[in-house]
Amino acid sequence: MRMPLFRKTKRWVTIASAMLLSSLLLAACGENSPSILNPRGPVAAKEADLFYIILGIATFIFIVVEGVLIYSIFRFRERPNSPAPRQIHGSNAIEIAWTVAPSIFLFIVLGATIYYMFTLTDFDTGNRFKVNVVAHQWWWEFDYMNYPGSNGHPIVTADTMHIPLGATIEADLISNNVIHSFWVPALSGKKDVVPGHNNQLIFRADAVGTYPGECVEFCGSQHAHMHFDVVVDAPDAFNTWISMQQQAATPQNINAVKCTTPIPQSDLVACGAKFFAQGACVGCHGIVGVDLKGYDDPRAAGLIGPNLTHFGSRDLIAGGVLPNTPANLATWLSNPQAVKPGNDMPQLGLPQDQINALVAYLESLK
Amino acid sequence: MATIVERPSVVRRKRFGETYIGSWIMTTDHKKIGIMYIMTGFFSFLVGGLEALLIRTQLAQPNGHVLSPEVYNEVFTMHGTTMIFLFVMPMLTGLGNYIVPLMIGARDMAFPRINAFGFWLVLFGALFLNSSFLFIGPNGFSAAPNGGWFYYAPLSEQQYGCGVAGVVGCVNADFWALGILLLGISSIASGLNFVVTILRLRAPGMTMNRVPLFTWMTLITSFLLLFALPSLTAAAVMLLLDRHLGTHFFDATFHGDPLLWQHLFWSFGHPEVYILILPAFGIISEVLPVFSRKPIFGYTFIAWSGVAIGFLSFTVWAHHMFAVGLPTIAQAFFATSTTLIAIPTAVKIFNWIATVYGGKVSLKAPMLFALGFIAMFLIGGINGAALAVVPFDYQVTDTYFVVSHLHYVLFGGTVFGVFAGLYYWFPKMTGKLLGDGWGQVQFWLMLIGVNLTFFPMHILGILGMPRRIYTYPGNLGYNELNLMATVGAFIIALSILVFIYNVIISLRSGKEAGTDPWDAFTLEWDTASPPKVYNFLTIPIVRSRRPFYDMKNPDIADWKTATH
Numbered sequence: 001m002r003m004p005l006f007r008k009t010k011r012w013v014t015i016a017s018a019m020l021l022s023s024l025l026l027a028a029c030g031e032n033s034p035s036i037l038n039p040r041g042p043v044a045a046k047e048a049d050l051f052y053i054i055l056g057i058a059t060f061i062f063i064v065v066e067g068v069l070i071y072s073i074f075r076f077r078e079r080p081n082s083p084a085p086r087q088i089h090g091s092n093a094i095e096i097a098w099t100v101a102p103s104i105f106l107f108i109v110l111g112a113t114i115y116y117m118f119t120l121t122d123f124d125t126g127n128r129f130k131v132n133v134v135a136h137q138w139w140w141e142f143d144y145m146n147y148p149g150s151n152g153h154p155i156v157t158a159d160t161m162h163i164p165l166g167a168t169i170e171a172d173l174i175s176n177n178v179i180h181s182f183w184v185p186a187l188s189g190k191k192d193v194v195p196g197h198n199n200q201l202i203f204r205a206d207a208v209g210t211y212p213g214e215c216v217e218f219c220g221s222q223h224a225h226m227h228f229d230v231v232v233d234a235p236d237a238f239n240t241w242i243s244m245q246q247q248a249a250t251p252q253n254i255n256a257v258k259c260t261t262p263i264p265q266s267d268l269v270a271c272g273a274k275f276f277a278q279g280a281c282v283g284c285h286g287i288v289g290v291d292l293k294g295y296d297d298p299r300a301a302g303l304i305g306p307n308l309t310h311f312g313s314r315d316l317i318a319g320g321v322l323p324n325t326p327a328n329l330a331t332w333l334s335n336p337q338a339v340k341p342g343n344d345m346p347q348l349g350l351p352q353d354q355i356n357a358l359v360a361y362l363e364s365l366k
Numbered sequence: 367m368a369t370i371v372e373r374p375s376v377v378r379r380k381r382f383g384e385t386y387i388g389s390w391i392m393t394t395d396h397k398k399i400g401i402m403y404i405m406t407g408f409f410s411f412l413v414g415g416l417e418a419l420l421i422r423t424q425l426a427q428p429n430g431h432v433l434s435p436e437v438y439n440e441v442f443t444m445h446g447t448t449m450i451f452l453f454v455m456p457m458l459t460g461l462g463n464y465i466v467p468l469m470i471g472a473r474d475m476a477f478p479r480i481n482a483f484g485f486w487l488v489l490f491g492a493l494f495l496n497s498s499f500l501f502i503g504p505n506g507f508s509a510a511p512n513g514g515w516f517y518y519a520p521l522s523e524q525q526y527g528c529g530v531a532g533v534v535g536c537v538n539a540d541f542w543a544l545g546i547l548l549l550g551i552s553s554i555a556s557g558l559n560f561v562v563t564i565l566r567l568r569a570p571g572m573t574m575n576r577v578p579l580f581t582w583m584t585l586i587t588s589f590l591l592l593f594a595l596p597s598l599t600a601a602a603v604m605l606l607l608d609r610h611l612g613t614h615f616f617d618a619t620f621h622g623d624p625l626l627w628q629h630l631f632w633s634f635g636h637p638e639v640y641i642l643i644l645p646a647f648g649i650i651s652e653v654l655p656v657f658s659r660k661p662i663f664g665y666t667f668i669a670w671s672g673v674a675i676g677f678l679s680f681t682v683w684a685h686h687m688f689a690v691g692l693p694t695i696a697q698a699f700f701a702t703s704t705t706l707i708a709i710p711t712a713v714k715i716f717n718w719i720a721t722v723y724g725g726k727v728s729l730k731a732p733m734l735f736a737l738g739f740i741a742m743f744l745i746g747g748i749n750g751a752a753l754a755v756v757p758f759d760y761q762v763t764d765t766y767f768v769v770s771h772l773h774y775v776l777f778g779g780t781v782f783g784v785f786a787g788l789y790y791w792f793p794k795m796t797g798k799l800l801g802d803g804w805g806q807v808q809f810w811l812m813l814i815g816v817n818l819t820f821f822p823m824h825i826l827g828i829l830g831m832p833r834r835i836y837t838y839p840g841n842l843g844y845n846e847l848n849l850m851a852t853v854g855a856f857i858i859a860l861s862i863l864v865f866i867y868n869v870i871i872s873l874r875s876g877k878e879a880g881t882d883p884w885d886a887f888t889l890e891w892d893t894a895s896p897p898k899v900y901n902f903l904t905i906p907i908v909r910s911r912r913p914f915y916d917m918k919n920p921d922i923a924d925w926k927t928a929t930h
Binding site for chain 1: 395434435436439512513514518520521526529530532618619621622623624625658659660661662663664665666667689690691694697698701702705708709712713715716717719720722723724725726727728729737740741744745748749752754755756757758759760761762763764765807828829830832833834835836837838841842844845885922924928
């Protein structure tokens with residue numbers, strides 16, 4: 001009776017510790033993961049610091065309490081000649097001791113919590129770089145409120161958010177549909193995007209790079225496919241990007257091309273523009289300089305798809321589901337419902353040469 | 367010589383209540399109602415478990431294609447709703463129904479017919495909710511609830527209720543809201559019944575200071591039900607008004623507020639968490655002393671820390687909402703109350719360990735599950751306290767870290783507690799012992815399964831994997847950990863199959879239990895197994911916290927040696 005139990009439990013301890021170790025190793029291997037432990041800004045760095053503090057205290061409590069529990073089980077397990085135990089009902093002194101002891105730990109953690117809460121954005125001097133983050137079902141739009149485009153309206157992009165290195169970013173979180181949540185683990189903890197509430201998230205990026213972000217509040221059937229990238233640019237590169245985004249798209253001479261199959265390679269871009277302007281695309285998408293004066297164009301109120309003015313310069317398409325490559329765009333255009341079932345883009349049944357032309361045109365919009 | 371004239375026997379048709387089926391349908395006996403609650407709860411556990419296996423199968427690999435996104439959303443919504451409202455609550459109500467009147471020396475619950483009414487509401491509520499799978503909505507998918515068990519507005523409103531943009535007219539949220547209303551009425555009825563039963567029907571001499579701890583925890587749970595459920599009921603009614611009568615409680619377009627839903631939901635939802643765990647605290651507070659051959663250590667502290675948890679549970683709800691943009695000072699308040707509620711919980715754990723310490727510990731199946739409860743619930747407590755660290759919570763809320771936390775509490779805690787209770791009281795309910803060998807097998811499988819499933823989820827959360835996603839890309843380092851969790855889930859499923867097998871063979875050919883197989887301390891063991899309809903021939907008189915121990919050990923009775 002005694003030995004088999006003992007052996008089983010030892011095996012359990014071995015399995016548990018092997019699991020713990022292997023999990024930690026795996027965690028170290030997951031280098032592509034948007035881990036909260038690779039902070040690239042002061043907010044995420046403080047949040048990661050707190051994790052290590054908690055991990056230390058939690059590990060200590062875990063080992064002590066589980067240790068005492070396992071010790072008690074073995075030390076006092078029933079043996080053939082175990083005496084009848086003393087009938088002890090309790091002890092007030094011990095109760096007070098073990099009420100106070102965990103309280104001390106908990107209040108240390110609480111103190112750290114409140115201190116970090118109130119100092120999380122203490123780098124913020126009020127001189128903020130403002131971006132409106134607009135959450136759609138199921139993709140992200142980014143409006144640069146202080147940077148008018150060629151039409152006088154803020155520049156608008158989707159799926160990829162560019163921010164300048166070292167600036168205090170104020171993300172104003174806007175939704176006119178359901179609740180979403182904006183999260184870039186490397187830069188900051190999350191904040192929900194709640195219709196009717198003016199939520200803001202303040203953060204800063206201290207290293208140039210591309211950091212994955214995602215929606216983390218359940219928002220309907222494609223909640224899983226609402227990714228985006230935050231690209232942190234050095235100031236010069238950022239200014240270049242901004243000035244590029246401020247330009248309208250180059251008009252194509254769509255009346256001069258015939259666009260009958262097969263479309264000559266030289267007419268591909270112009271034909272793409274023609275299909276775009278004369279087909280179903282403009283029902284949902286706008287391109288500043290082609291068919292819309294801007295995203296705030298009265299016609300734009302009815303638009304439900306991303307503004308495509310600088311589509312070719314983005315890293316991701318379709319709400320972050322696919323990297324922006326010609327092949328992926330062709331896949332998307334041929335059957336968006338297969339890539340992301342339930343999204344707003346219908347299957348248009350486009351012939352292959354139209355798809356090729358549209359891909360060529362859209363990718364040319366740098 | 368007189369002859370005996372045989373009178374023709376009166377042949378009359380049995381009344382419905384006298385047939386076997388009728389004796390269950392018409393019953394107001396707390397024991398039969400308790401068993402029906404337990405059966406309903408266990409069957410729902412299997413349904414919710416199958417849904418969990420579907421979820422884990424879908425997530426076993428990146429870009430999985432087992433379930434479509436719409437079906438996945440229905441399955442995870444129904445998994446949560448089923449496990450909380452149709453498994454844990456009926457199961458714990460059932461155990462309470464069966465055991466509490468016996469424990470306090472009563473002949474039945476205070477309101478037997480309300481008791482039966484409560485059960486039938488649960489059964490039909492469960493059938494109603496699950497029948498939603500049979501209807502097809504305008505989005506081409508079944509009408510099962512698809513917005514999560516928390517059903518946040520405005521995703522629950524008409525214009526978004528199909529989950530797919532632009533499609534309207536789905537009734538998924540109506541099924542959920544109406545089902546929740548039925549179940550809420552049942553919970554309020556059973557809460558009221560327990561409160562009156564425990565306060566009014568105790569055996570002579572059983573002061574509140576001598577009530578067994580399972581009964582204490584059931585009492586606290588019942589008060590929580592009475593005060594928490596109305597908030598959910600009101601929210602569900604407001605949702606139905608929004609959806610069908612054109613009100614805009616939760617619609618920001620018309621100056622309603624989606625956060626109103628969250629406040630109403632979680633001011634129910636957090637007490638609910640304790641509704642799901644307090645009775646399990648009670649179960650193991652009964653099992654640990656009996657299998658350690660000692661009285662419970664610090665009875666008063668366990669009982670009153672339960673009361674403290676009950677009060678504090680109404681002050682912590684917004685810790686589910688740290689990311690919604692509440693003012694920092696309000697978040698500091700909820701972080702503080704959440705820290706405070708950890709203290710009485712820690713006190714309970716220490717008292718349980720002290721009960722084992724110095725005892726003569728018999729590692730029978732009920733005891734293994736009770737010890738497993740402490741070991742696993744501790745993990746759920748620690749990572750729960752970590753979630754009260756607000757800036758850390760900003761990072762991990764709505765990730766798999768939270769999934770790990772809640773399952774360590776609800777599976778590692780409540781489910782282990784429920785199995786401790788089932789192994790402990792099965793002999794009382796059926797007269798047969800539940801096989802101990804298979805019990806040991808089930809316990810070890812379950813312990814391994816739980817840790818294999820839920821421990822890796824901590825790491826997935828740290829690595830940034832959000833909750834409620836139907837699939838994930840293959841290049842983010844999530845693959846191995848998800849596969850591990852899926853393997854663990856199937857090991858848990860295997861352990862449940864072992865349990866079912868064990869129940870079947872034990873009912874057929876298990877050892878006879880007799881009245882008192884565990885040499886236990888409380889009154890439910892001082893009567894036949896299973897007890898007669900009237901429970902006790904004579905109502906016992908109680909002089910201490912362990913009345914049955916006193917009867918069996920008159921020389922060293924508690925009332926002679928301890929003062930309470």
